[in-house]
Amino acid sequence: MIKKALFLLVFTFYGMFSDYSNFEPYTQKIPGTEAQFDLVPIPEGSYRMGSETSPFPDEKPAHTVQIDAFWMGTHEITWDIFELFLDKNYELAMTEEPITELVDGLTRPSIPYLDMTFGMGKEGKPAIGMTQYGAIQFCHWLYLKTGIFYRLPTEAEWEYAAKAGTQSTYFFGDDPELLAEYAWTAENSEESTQKIGQKKPNPWGLYDIYGNVMEWTSDQYDPDFYQKSSNENPKNPALELYPRVIRGGSFKHSAEEISSTKRYISDPKWKQIDPQIPKSQWWFPEAPFLGLRVVRPLMPPSPEEIKAYYTQAPIADY
Amino acid sequence: MKNQNSRRDFIKTSALVTGGMLTSPFVLPGAYAATENHLKLAVIGCGGRGTGAVFQALETGHPIKLVAMADAFRDRLDNSLKPMLDKYGTEKIDVPEERKFVGFDAYKHAIAEADVVILASPPGFRPSHFEEAVKQGKQIFMEKPVATDAAGIRKVLAAAEEAKAKKLNVVVGLQRHYQNNYRETIKRIHDGAVGDIVGGQVYWNDGGVWVRERQPGQTEMEYQMRNWYYFNWLCGDHITEQHVHNIDIANWVKQSYPVKAEGTGGRAVRTGKDHGEIFDHHVLTFTYEDGSVIHSECRHFPGAANRVDESFQGTKGKVYLSAGNHGVLTDWKGNSIYTHDRENNPNPYQQEHDELWAAIVKGEYKFEDAENAAKSTMTSIMGRYATYSGKVLTWDEALNGTVDLFPEELSWDAMPKILPGDDGFYPHAVPGKTKVI
Numbered sequence: 001m002i003k004k005a006l007f008l009l010v011f012t013f014y015g016m017f018s019d020y021s022n023f024e025p026y027t028q029k030i031p032g033t034e035a036q037f038d039l040v041p042i043p044e045g046s047y048r049m050g051s052e053t054s055p056f057p058d059e060k061p062a063h064t065v066q067i068d069a070f071w072m073g074t075h076e077i078t079w080d081i082f083e084l085f086l087d088k089n090y091e092l093a094m095t096e097e098p099i100t101e102l103v104d105g106l107t108r109p110s111i112p113y114l115d116m117t118f119g120m121g122k123e124g125k126p127a128i129g130m131t132q133y134g135a136i137q138f139c140h141w142l143y144l145k146t147g148i149f150y151r152l153p154t155e156a157e158w159e160y161a162a163k164a165g166t167q168s169t170y171f172f173g174d175d176p177e178l179l180a181e182y183a184w185t186a187e188n189s190e191e192s193t194q195k196i197g198q199k200k201p202n203p204w205g206l207y208d209i210y211g212n213v214m215e216w217t218s219d220q221y222d223p224d225f226y227q228k229s230s231n232e233n234p235k236n237p238a239l240e241l242y243p244r245v246i247r248g249g250s251f252k253h254s255a256e257e258i259s260s261t262k263r264y265i266s267d268p269k270w271k272q273i274d275p276q277i278p279k280s281q282w283w284f285p286e287a288p289f290l291g292l293r294v295v296r297p298l299m300p301p302s303p304e305e306i307k308a309y310y311t312q313a314p315i316a317d318y
Numbered sequence: 319m320k321n322q323n324s325r326r327d328f329i330k331t332s333a334l335v336t337g338g339m340l341t342s343p344f345v346l347p348g349a350y351a352a353t354e355n356h357l358k359l360a361v362i363g364c365g366g367r368g369t370g371a372v373f374q375a376l377e378t379g380h381p382i383k384l385v386a387m388a389d390a391f392r393d394r395l396d397n398s399l400k401p402m403l404d405k406y407g408t409e410k411i412d413v414p415e416e417r418k419f420v421g422f423d424a425y426k427h428a429i430a431e432a433d434v435v436i437l438a439s440p441p442g443f444r445p446s447h448f449e450e451a452v453k454q455g456k457q458i459f460m461e462k463p464v465a466t467d468a469a470g471i472r473k474v475l476a477a478a479e480e481a482k483a484k485k486l487n488v489v490v491g492l493q494r495h496y497q498n499n500y501r502e503t504i505k506r507i508h509d510g511a512v513g514d515i516v517g518g519q520v521y522w523n524d525g526g527v528w529v530r531e532r533q534p535g536q537t538e539m540e541y542q543m544r545n546w547y548y549f550n551w552l553c554g555d556h557i558t559e560q561h562v563h564n565i566d567i568a569n570w571v572k573q574s575y576p577v578k579a580e581g582t583g584g585r586a587v588r589t590g591k592d593h594g595e596i597f598d599h600h601v602l603t604f605t606y607e608d609g610s611v612i613h614s615e616c617r618h619f620p621g622a623a624n625r626v627d628e629s630f631q632g633t634k635g636k637v638y639l640s641a642g643n644h645g646v647l648t649d650w651k652g653n654s655i656y657t658h659d660r661e662n663n664p665n666p667y668q669q670e671h672d673e674l675w676a677a678i679v680k681g682e683y684k685f686e687d688a689e690n691a692a693k694s695t696m697t698s699i700m701g702r703y704a705t706y707s708g709k710v711l712t713w714d715e716a717l718n719g720t721v722d723l724f725p726e727e728l729s730w731d732a733m734p735k736i737l738p739g740d741d742g743f744y745p746h747a748v749p750g751k752t753k754v755i
Binding site: 083086089090094114115118119122272273275278288316 | 365366367369370371372373398401402404405491493523524525526527528560587588590620621623624625626627640641642665666667668
């Protein structure tokens with residue numbers, strides 16, 4: 001009861017900063033540029049996370065979890081947006097007004113030595129190959145540009161949004177033959193990322209939630225996590241560099257390797273051809289199948305928590 | 319210097335050396351397991367790449383100790399040492415204070431401490447570092463490119479001859495030569511799978527590299543050394559520093575070096591005070607002795623399309639190669655001749671060390687990469703000379719060029735030859751006006 005009262009109090013407090021009365025789809029414009037992306041509301045609710053019928057033991061046990069409301073990007077973040085963050089000079093060239101001091105001072109990714117599009121193109125294509133640190137710093141840049149707290153989804157949030165109230169293998173049922181209507185996979189991608197939003201969305205309006213590129217979550221991977229995780233907004237903070245949880249499968253995965261519940265993990269091998277030591281904190285030169293989608297919690301955390309989230313120091317990799 | 323770029327010469331000089339045993343004193347026959355016996359390694363140039371190369375050497379698993387380090391800057395040396403000690407400990411990283419060498423002549427002292435050296439300073443220093451390592455009779459891994467102007471290339475070619483005479487293994491970090499898709503595909507091209515190669519296109523188009531901003535209190539020399547990518551005496555422009563990889567593939571496929579270069583280039587989008595004198599794009603036509611033509615393109619344009627790969631056309635089919643393990647041969651009817659399996663290929667940066675160190679511990683003389691690396695680097699320099707001057711250049715003209723970019727004196731207070739104007743911007747080449755040879 002006290003908890004609920006406290007919740008309401010905090011909710012009211014943050015209501016001053018967050019217009020949650022208008023929990024509707026919206027378009028986030030990047031100020032001063034032509035770049036933008038769309039988000040849809042994901043209502044609060046509970047669902048069965050994991051799968052009892054999956055062949056993968058780390059998806060068990062299926063268990064009920066409660067998830068707070070958030071908005072989620074309808075699409076994976078594309079190079080059109082990510083490249084503004086990647087290169088300050090490019091951002092300056094593409095921005096009509098001067099950038100703020102905070103945006104100017106943000107630590108940007110190292111400019112990759114390799115062609116991080118891997119010959120697959122940029123326009124309308126998902127940004128790929130970034131580390132989780134790079135994905136979070138992209139959210140940091142978005143925050144400094146827009147004043148709105150964006151972050152990576154937790155694994156539980158991602159699965160809740162992907163399932164969209166369903167309990168089948170895929171949000172459209174159990175038939176892998178139908179996946180081609182909704183996703184770019186090994187069967188139809190011709191070994192390349194594809195422009196976002198060309199396939200049918202899930203019931204909550206999320207495009208390419210399966211396939212095209214895998215999507216970062218904020219969680220550490222633990223195969224036994226479901227046996228001990230909280231039933232309310234479970235999260236497993238990522239304190240070790242590997243492995244961390246990635247979701248959704250990619251253009252390189254076959255239909256059998258993709259589902260709402262499948263848990264993928266980051267792999268240090270994806271940096272083996274980085275010729276530098278320390279290895280890049282920003283890039284996986286061998287993960288052309290890894291991208292991101294952002295979420296915005298309906299109730300943003302405190303400014304201190306926001307700062308703590310964005311300023312987690314990267315772990316040296318060598 | 320005469321053009322010696324015939325196909326036969328190329329085969330002779332670029333093939334692996336066959337046979338030959340080393341007589342160097344550090345060879346350890348039968349003593350491999352003895353704990354006090356190890357090969358002594360020194361690294362010259364302690365940036366990310368030099369440090370990475372030390373890791374790869376140690377990862378070969380042979381009995382190797384890093385015994386000396388050299389860099390122009392103490393902070394770069396310290397930053398390099400930390401991850402090495404974290405990962406390998408003092409057992410393998412045996413670099414006490416007296417074997418940390420800092421400054422412009424640090425390399426000589428570090429080279430003297432070692433059996434094997436890694437040369438990974440900015441490329442402008444490579445000719446003198448390579449020359450010294452050969453003079454001291456060391457086994458060598460050196461990074462590409464191997465020079466930034468024709469004078470440097472001539473020095474490397476002379477030292478390469480001396481290295482051959484002394485039977486010193488030299489591996490150069492043109493790592494595509496140690497990458498399976500390139501080896502397997504190009505072997506098939508040379509066996510005639512797509513007929514004679516009559517044309518091709520090689521690209522390094524991407525968003526550019528790091529910039530290090532000028533800091534208060536830096537002398538001009540220190541600033542240029544820190545922000546070295548943007549100064550030709552240190553870097554050679556990105557056509558040399560990066561695009562040499564793709565140009566080198568054209569030479570490897572053609573088994574020769576171009577006799578002529580013509581092209582255009584400039585500074586379209588990267589034009590700031592922090593961006594020194596280098597161009598942000600070069601587009602070239604390289605013509606080979608048999609009349610075949612390679613189109614070469616490199617640019618650093620953020621926001622534009624990226625492309626880093628190599629394509630060739632033969633009389634019987636076409637070729638597609640990239641560092642992403644592509645190796646595809648197709649006939650002109652679209653039938654597959656060869657497709658390299660892109661999965662589970664060895665890391666070429668590790669492979670080049672695995673092969674070099676295996677030869678060294680066995681006492682074998684197998685690698686003489688320096689001459690090809692010098693000639694491929696020269697090809698890229700000839701390209702830069704052509705785009706900077708706007709003139710058509712022959713190989714011999716370019717290789718005999720006498721314009722020397724290097725400072726008269728190397729010290730922190732000495733002035734490089736390229737200096738900023740009163741407005742803080744550096745002068746850069748103007749095609750039609752600039753003299754390059």
